[in-house]
Amino acid sequence: MTENEIMDRVPEAVVRRLPRYYRYLQALESMEEERVSSLKMSHDLGLNASQIRRDLNCFGGFGQQGYGYSVSKLKGEIETILGLNRSYQLIIAGVGNIGHALLNYPNFEKRGFQIAALFDIRPELIGKAYGNLVVQNGKEIETIAKTLGADIGVIATPKNAAQEVADSMVAAGVRGIWNFAPVEVAVRRGVCVENIHLNDSLYSLCYHMAAEDHLSELL
């Protein structure tokens, strides 16, 4: 199957589970495991074994009866589907707490994500060095990101600046926006947005806690 044929066949719900499989296979690989069965995956990941088999069948990751999957082959296939068989240049707008957390997040570079530029509009931060990077003026995102050929723009600014930053990044040609600001940003067709909204995640947790309370009242 070609990569393009695979893309046509993988449903969104499966895509959402792939990063988790990928992370799991990386862990197995680092422990020098060569093969893994869907039963072991099911046990370790807390997912149904037949769902795992169906998910992996979507892109031709066929296990052998009694032998399971080859860890390195399966990991390689998922890597290709996720588009992780290449490297990406990231630029970060906003060097506050989230920006710092990302700068210090382990393994971004090892996984092929290179932070290529930092931007902020606060005068006290412009010119400040973090490792090899110097914070640049947020007004110059478009020019600098275009020169760098940045792939992904990270928005780690307060919410009132998010749309303007997104516009500059898109004008510079980034094809993906990773948005940490608690607001939706609008982009032109063809640009992808992935949001990390901390409050939404916390609200979901509260919902599930309230639902558990309700359940335990019924029992």
Next chain:
Amino acid sequence: MTENEIMDRVPEAVVRRLPRYYRYLQALESMEEERVSSLKMSHDLGLNASQIRRDLNCFGGFGQQGYGYSVSKLKGEIETILGLNRSYQLIIAGVGNIGHALLNYPNFEKRGFQIAALFDIRPELIGKAYGNLVVQNGKEIETIAKTLGADIGVIATPKNAAQEVADSMVAAGVRGIWNFAPVEVAVRRGVCVENIHLNDSLYSLCYHMAAEDHLSELL
């Protein structure tokens, strides 16, 4: 409809959209908007208007033909369903970059989430003050969290410490875990886990970018 009856009726996919509706209604309320139509919501949120009407009908948020929804009433209903009509005591394990980001995240307290304790195992951090809070020894999570009656435990530690921290939090009686460590944690039945895995989110973004490339090759 009682709260319990509502809980039985709201599908998971709707639940995932509720925080976004909630955030949107908060914004409308802060602009002193009293009513909103599903068409305006559809336009502002980029969702299908009939889907919005169906979602809101799930919990009795009926709009009036030609008048739309009452912003404050709808916000109040969603708040109750999400379990946000009460306050929560959070404890944070790990005062690294993620921990700092959370300490400085605006509006947690305003939204009813009170950070009640900080923990770390690094000797140079134990005893350090952040606002009213002093970093306490990570070995004492269970005792201290139990005394505080903490509701939610936040795991912002490196991944190799995550399970042990989760175990202490669950033993202390927390009913929700908000996990930022890039690893799954196992908990007993009745305890809820919400994961924020930054790498997974970045991988999903890359997948969608790769899928867009594939689409543009076809055109």
